[in-house]
Amino acid sequence: MDRPTAAIGDAPANHESIVRLVGVHKRFGNLVVLAGISLDLRAGQTTVIIGESGVGKSVILKHIVRLLRPDSGEVHYRDQRIDNLPERDLAAIRPRFGFLFQLGALFDSMSVAQNVAFPIREHTRRKQHEIDSIVKEKLSMVGLDGIQAQWPAELSGGQRKRVALARAIALDPEIILYDEPTTGLDPPRADVINELIIKLQRELGVTSVVVTHDMTSAGKVSDRILMLHEGQFIFDGTPDEIIHCQDPRVRCFVEGRCHEEDLKSLQVKG
């Protein structure tokens, strides 16, 4: 571990904190997923959370937007505690977040244009021509203007994620949460998504949180990297710092090496 445990996840005093998790515990049945993590997300930065599959990275994202409630601990958005808010009050806060789901989560029963227009229709009283114009603008930002009439089933995996991203930014959110944005894509298409994350951060000045186990993506888009392991953050630093980190658990992950126990379990007897 490179830093004292208490400091991992906390923001330096000179950064504005936009989202704060304090001592968040979460378990599913007997499985402890988050064991009292604390995290400060800094405004305007791209924070990447890495870790092995199933370690609870997506669970953190779902706590930030309150799709999940912590068993104990607190979640704050700016100065407001949101983990104990009723659903109806959350409806006013959630449009400030954009969430890119792992598989896009586009609505099958709607065209691309209807998908991107959906949050605008639900949260604003804009006229149809204004909505069309915003949809065109957002699709242009992800390089997909012209496919408004297509249906999600007609799109490739990469296009689906880009349309989902256009939908996530339709209301100009302050924070964009990316859940495994490059998973399942070939390297060139994954790089398109990486470039988009960087572009949106530069052009819109949004705060981004990216959950991934793709180290190429993490290194390219991040200002700050955190590594989650067994319910705790075991690393918090810059992309340069993680390369030089000596913690064997971090090294294994960064270098893509399997653990010795896993190797032993693969040995064939006789």
Place this chain on the structure above:
Amino acid sequence: MLTAIGSKTVSSVAALGQWGVFSWQMLRWLLPGLVQWRTWVRAMPLFFEVGNRTLPVIMITGTFVGLVLAVQSYDQLRAAGFENRMGVLVTLSLVQELGPVLAGVMVAGRVGGALTAELGTMRVTEQISALSAMGVDPIRQLVVPRFLACLLLTPLLTFFCDMCGSLAGWFVAVVLKGIPSTQYWYHIAYAIETWDVMVGFVKSVMFGGALALIACYKGFHCRPGAEGVGRACTESFVFSFIIILITDFFVGTFFSGLFRSIYGFKSLV
């Protein structure tokens, strides 16, 4: 053995409680939603979907049930000299019992399963989570219009079922057995009262609402994967079927007692 029974009982009671909370949340969105234009815009395609999917099969079911009732009852009624009243037996059975139950079961099979599969797939592919993440309540967006469609269309479909069954009974009575058409309709008009139609209507409304809530609940709470969605669809139909039969018994008993206490016994012969 006892542990297994206890555990199953606890999980069933917990599931019933969750369903109750789910239904309550739906009602909280439904009442203000009734005066919102957007609710009806969302429900309109579902009205078409429910009606379009179910009407043909309900008309076929009603017709054949009417035919069977007429064919089976004719000999006994003729032996008692009541064959002219065959229409009463066929139509009363349909209006009070068979029409609402058959329409409910057909809607549960044709629409309930499809609703569960659709919502279950949306859950598995995180579309329901996406709605929540956008600040849109999934129950208001997805459940309220489906509930309205089933609640309002099941009585209408029941009416079609009753009508087809009655006409099928007329076909057997008048065309095949030679009973005068005027006698067939005269006895129906005498025996079937507004009360009977109202009982059938109340039952069909209750069946429609219950099966919509069961189908949507099962879709919202299905387990991940294709197997989870498949199992949720099966459970949705089985629970709807059982609830329809249980509700039919209790509502039928209640209205029968109420009728007797208000009007006394009414003989149809």
